[in-house]
Amino acid sequence: MPYKHHPGRVTINDLADALGLAKGTVSRALNEYPDIAERTRLRVKRAAQEMGYSPLSHAQAIKTGRVRSLGLVLQIDQRLGHRPFLTRFLDGISRAASAQGWTLTLATALSEGEALETIERLAHERKADGFILPRTKVDDPRVALLRNLNLPCVLYGRTSDDEGCFWFDMLGEDAMFDAVSRLAGMGHSRIGYVGSDQVFNYAHLRHDGYRRGLESAGLSYDAALVRHGAMTGEEGAACLQDILSDPEPPTAVVFCTDAPAIGAYRTCAELGLEIGRDISLIGYDGLPEGSYAHPSLTTFSVDSRMAGERLADLLIRRIRGADPKDLRETAKAKLVTGGSDGPPAKTSTELARAVRAKHNTWEEVV
Amino acid sequence: MPYKHHPGRVTINDLADALGLAKGTVSRALNEYPDIAERTRLRVKRAAQEMGYSPLSHAQAIKTGRVRSLGLVLQIDQRLGHRPFLTRFLDGISRAASAQGWTLTLATALSEGEALETIERLAHERKADGFILPRTKVDDPRVALLRNLNLPCVLYGRTSDDEGCFWFDMLGEDAMFDAVSRLAGMGHSRIGYVGSDQVFNYAHLRHDGYRRGLESAGLSYDAALVRHGAMTGEEGAACLQDILSDPEPPTAVVFCTDAPAIGAYRTCAELGLEIGRDISLIGYDGLPEGSYAHPSLTTFSVDSRMAGERLADLLIRRIRGADPKDLRETAKAKLVTGGSDGPPAKTSTELARAVRAKHNTWEEVV
DNA sequence: GGCCTTGCCGAAACCGGTTTCGGTCCGCAC
C-alpha cells in the first residue's frame, strides 16, 4: 500500500476549535493582521505553540502562491570537476533558509541549456519562489529568463545588465589590486596575470583590479604578461609556461583563481624554479589544496558558507518585497599568506636566462 | 511590493472549461481513473499538452499529502572536509527525480542531533515525502525516527535492523575480498588492513570481506596487522606507521577508504619505502586524488552518480507503494589498477629491518 | 417491455490554509 499521510497532524481547524475562534481569525492572528486584538493574538500564538501547530507551506501556497522555498540549479561542469566549496556553500544557504522556515530545492544540469530548462520547469511547477544563480556570466541568460518569468533571483557575482537585479559578491578586484600592491611592495616590477574564462563576469572585474594595482604601483601594463581563459590546473601550467617564455618574463604572477595557480607549480618544478624566491605566485579562492601544497599558496580565502547565508537571506528579503536596490552586498576575501610569494631572488633577465637554459637542456635530451 | 504570483498559469479549471468537462472529470482522466472513457482520456491529455497544463504539486499535496519531493539531509562533517562525490551524488538524485517530475529538498546539519531535528522539521512541514539517508550507521537513529514518523526512507548502505528498510549499497566487502585475493595472488602473505570508524555499517562489512579474503587465500588473520577508525589522511598515515612497527610487518595493506590510503603515502615517503614494490597499498572509493598521486593508487571506484540515481528511483517507488522487499539493490565497485600495488620486492623480515633502520636514523638525529 | 447492470460523467464535498466582507458591540460626540 502507498504510505498513508499525516499521522496526527494538528490543523488550523483543530486550533480554532480548541480556542473557540473562527479559523479565519486564527489565521489572521498568526499572520499579524492589524484587526486582531493584542490579547487574542497572544492567546492564539500560545495555543499554537502548545499544540505544536505550524502551517503547511504547500497549503498556504495554494492561496498565496509562495512555497517558502529557494531554488538552486547547479551546473555540473565536467571540466572543473569537484568543488570543495560546494558543501559549505550549500550549508550556508540551508542554514539561512531554515532559520526563517524556508527550504532549499536543488537541481542539477549538465549544460547551460539544461539549466535553463530546469529553472523553467521548477518555476512552472512553482517549486521555488526565487532562484540563487551562482557563477554569473557577463551576459547571463538565466537572468533574462527569470525576468521573463517574473521570478526574483539573487546573483552570486555581478552581471552587465543590472536592471532590477541584486546580488552578493566578493570583491575579487580588490584582492587582485592588493596582490599586485603586495608584490610591488616586495620589489617586483614585472608582474604577470593569468585570468579566467571571460564569459564569467568576475574575470573582467579581477583583470581590472590587476590593472589598477599596476597603475597604483606605478607599473605599466604589458599584455605580453597577461593570459586569459585558464580554469584548470593544466591550463594554468600552460599559461605560466607561455608567459615565462617572454624575453622579459615576470618575476611574479597573480592568478584569477587557485586551480590554475596550483597547476602552475608543475611548470615551476619542470623549469627548476623555486616558488617564493625565483618566482612568486598568488592565487585566489582559498582552496584546501593550496594550503597542502609546498610551499603553501598565498591566496585570498573566500568564505563560501557566508556567501550562501547572505544570498539566501537577500533572496528571502526580496521575495518578501524588499527593494532590490537595498539588496546589494559585497565582502572582501581574506589574504592568507603562504610561502609562494616573496622578494624576487632573480631579476627578470636572470629568470629569462634560467628558463632558456632549461629549454636548451630539453632540446638536447630530445 | 512583494512579487505577484502566477503570471498566466493555466489551471485545471481553464482546461475543464476549454473541454466542456467538469474539472473532476479532467482530474480523473489525467490520473488514470478507470471510470473515464478511453477517448475522453486521450482528449483531455492532448488538450493538457497543448495548453501547457501541469498540476501544481503543492495543490495536489493538500489533498493527497504528497509533495513529490525527496528529502536529503547532509551531515557536514568538519573532520572529513569536502567530498568530491557530492556533486555527482546530487546530480544522480536530481536526474532520477526530475525524470519522474519529482524534486530534491536539501538541508544540512552539523551534528547528528541537528540532522535528526532537521529531518523532523522537514517531515512535520511535509517538505518531503521520504528521505535518502547516506552514511548509514550500524544502529542508525535516523531510521528509528523515520519509522516513528511513518515516513519512508532509503538507505545508502545497510544497517543492523533491516525491518521494513530498503537500500542501495555498494558491495564494499566484495572489493575487500578481491583486494586481498589480488595481493595474495601477487605473492603477499602478510596483508594488513586499515578500517574506518566502526559506527558506520560499511566498516564491519568490509572488515568481514577482508577476513574472508584471507581465508580464501589460505592466510591466517592476525589482529596485529589490523587497525580501525581511520577516516582522514593523517589517521591513515598514523595507522600504517603503527602497523609497520610490528616485528613481522605486512608487505601489503588494504584500506577501507581512499583518504587514509592516500595519507599513508606520507608514511611510506618518510620510511623511504617505494610504494608498489617495498609496500603495496590498495584503497577503496576512487577519489580523484588517488589517480593524481604518484604512483597512482590502486582502488575500487564507486559510481556516486549511479548510486544517487538508484536511491532516488527506489525511494520514489517505495512512496508509490512498492513492497520494501523488492527494493534492495547492490552493485560492485570497479577495480582501478594503479601503481601502488605489485609483487613484494622485500620480504616481511627485510621490510622490518628497513623500518627499524629508519627509526634508528631518526633517533640519532634527535 | 421492464428491470438490472454497466459505463461514463457531473456535481459537490473536501483538503488546509488565506482573504474579503460585513456585522456586532462599544464609546463618544451632539
Place this chain on the structure above:
DNA sequence: GTGCGGACCGAAACCGGTTTCGGCAAGGCC
C-alpha cells in the same frame, strides 16, 4: 437618545487540485 466611527471577530468565498457519490443513458437479459 440618536448617530457615527472604530475595534474586533465570524462567516463565507476562494485557491487548485482530488475524491466521493449519485444519476443518466445505453445495453443485456428474461
